[in-house]
Amino acid sequence: MSLEVRTITESEFPEWLRAVATGFLYAPVVSDEEVADRGPYTDFSRTRGAFDGGRCVATFRSFAQELTAVGGAALPAAAVTNVTVSPTHRRRGLLSRMMAEDLAASKERGDVVSTLNAAEYPIYGRYGFGPAAWITDWEIDVLRTGLDPHRPLPGDGGRIDLVDADEVRKAGPELYERFRRRQPGAVSRNERWWQVFTGQSHLMGSGAWTEPFYAVYRSASGEMEGLVSYKVDDHWGDAKQPLNTATVQGLIAVSPAAERALWQYLCSIDWIVKVRTGHRAPDDLLPLLLPDPRAARVVTHADTLWVRILDVLRALEARTYPTSATLVLDVRDASGLSGGRFRLDATPDGASCAPTTRTADLTLELGELSTLYLGDESATRLAALGRVTEETPGAAAVADTLFRTARRPWCPDVF
Ligand SMILES: CC(=O)SCCNC(=O)CCNC(=O)[C@H](O)C(C)(C)COP(=O)(O)OP(=O)(O)OC[C@H]1O[C@@H](n2cnc3c(N)ncnc32)[C@H](O)[C@@H]1OP(=O)(O)O
Secondary structure, three states, rough: OOOOEEEEOOHHHHHHHHHHHOOOOOOOOEEEEEEEEHHHHHHHHHHEEEEOOHHHEEEEEEEEEEEOEEEEOOOEEEEEEEEEEEEEHHHOOOOHHHHHHHHHHHHOOOEEEEEEEOOOOOOOOOOOHHHHHHEEEEEEHHHHHOOOOOOOOOOOOOEEEEEEEEHHHHHHHHHHHHHHHHHOOOOOOOOHHHHHOOOOOOOOOOOOOOOOOOEEOOOOOOEEEEEEEEEEOEEEEEOEEEEEEEEEEEEOOHHHHHHHHHHHHHHHOEHHHHHHHHEEEEOOOOOHHHOHHHHEEEEEEEEEEEEEEEOOOHHHOOOOOOEEEEEEEEEOOOOOOOOOOEEEEEEEOEEEEEEEOOOOOEEHHHHHHHHHHHOOOOOHHHHHHEEEEEEOOHHHHHHHHHOOOOOOOOOOOOO
């Protein structure tokens, strides 16, 4: 029997969610509560499934998102998520079919990029995605930091306050908007994101909810500049010494002072001997905020945000460049959606990009351009790996002066 790939109807949503649970190896049952909870945040015209008879055997969904480009522009993005194919139906091209349909629809809609978090590294490169932002998680050995536990409060006139979930839902979104508009690689959050963050709604497979602690930093003028959510385990040593670990669920700050104050606060709570930071930017201020940076040990370092440029011209014009240069890029895209030869004229005051017949300076696959886009990767490094071809000697170095950024992009969210 042939497999039908199509968008689903609302009445098929419970069966589709069961297929998601199956693909992600969660218990393959879905409660009415979950269906009711997620329905309003699911665009069924962008929710695809593959059906074998009446059974859903593959799932794929995209939703409207904004991605912050270098310089702060909010790019219309199609965020891809809930990608599964049941173990009985893998390696028959179902993912490729659903992806091709969604990418074409997103391009048609006018989205500039597609984004996703890849479960496994080898899956998405073939579709033009490239890893564009990475994360690092640290574990801080609090007793080795060199921070003075007798001075836990910010020394800058600001203050730390514990708040409850209601206040987080009220003030968090505005704080996050300020943060993401200045953070290349950050993505927009919807209302459901805040519901999940504060326990009003639950992600599939996330286990029983326990209420975290929430603390905010307010500057001397009273403005909220930072928010942290953390949970603490209950672990005591045999000799009755406290050995608790605080695990950060999220820490967002719009000033270095807020960042410093919140880490200092976490490292000064009695009984806590370890702080696990959660996903931070690889060049986070954190280790260097500690008198002894070696107290922070890297526990995870991994690609997180994958980007697939849909519209090269608009993507290149939307970001900023620190210097003036012209570069002709021959961008290969096997899908036929986004490739071509483009001339980028960049200046610090703005950039223009247009199709061209001029000889290329660099030839590269779309996925490599997507990897370079947020400034986190070096064209010189990709050229050394044979993944970017220099048609004009020195063109990779020119690309690096244009694309690379002083601070690394960061996407704190998993979606
Ligand atoms: C954004 C997100 O939601 S990430 C979550 C992704 N989902 C998962 O990891 C859940 C478990 N895995 C799965 O459900 C499936 O294996 C999927 C979705 C990853 C792949 O679905 P499939 O329908 O098997 O993929 P499809 O048959 O279209 O494969 C296309 C190509 O990708 C390759 N491929 C697919 N999955 C993988 C993988 N995990 N690792 C390496 N290569 C892969 C296939 O071999 C095939 O290569 P080919 O064209 O050279 O033959």
